[in-house]
Amino acid sequence: MQQKQFECFYEEYSDAIFKYILMLVxxxxxxxxxxxxxxxxxxxxxxxxxxxxSIQTWLRKIARNLVYDHYRRKRIIQFIPFLSQHEQQDTNLLPSEIVEKGEAIVAVYRALSKLKLEYKEVIILRKIEGLSIKETGNLLGWTEVKVKNATARAMQALKKELEEGGELHGEGFRSIIK
Known part of the structure; x- marks a missing residue:
């Protein structure tokens, strides 16, 4: 492969790979x-x-393996919220709606941090990153059925965490958890 071609891959995909890794570590x-x-x-x-x-799926798989190796070495599983995707606020919202939506996002990430890694990962890939079922399956090495089932179970677990924390209320929460 030519170095120039690889530089183009880096320019196109490095931000997405960085965000994905940041959400995991x-x-x-x-x-x-x-x-x-x-x-x-x-x-x-x-x-x-x-x-x-796709090249992006292949790069995510490499990144995922690095993160898993990191966790194996450290023997830790942790998650710190990554909110930059949600920092751009809709200018049509009222200030109270902006605050409520921000609180909802923080609550969702807090609840997400309590889920097992498999559930975190499928929610991040499907619901936050917006990958298709097929792309998620390729990345995780799962069948499409397993992706669908794991997504449903992960969303149920997330909803349960939010309910137990008394944080599943208001329109802001319903718009985030779909």
Missing amino acids: GNKETAEDFTQETFYRAYKQFETFKEQA
């Missing part, structure tokens, strides 16, 4: 390091890319 510096490591490994292993999935 919750630390900006670690996410930056893992993003660089993801692209380094991709560059070294590009000949193994079989184009059965």
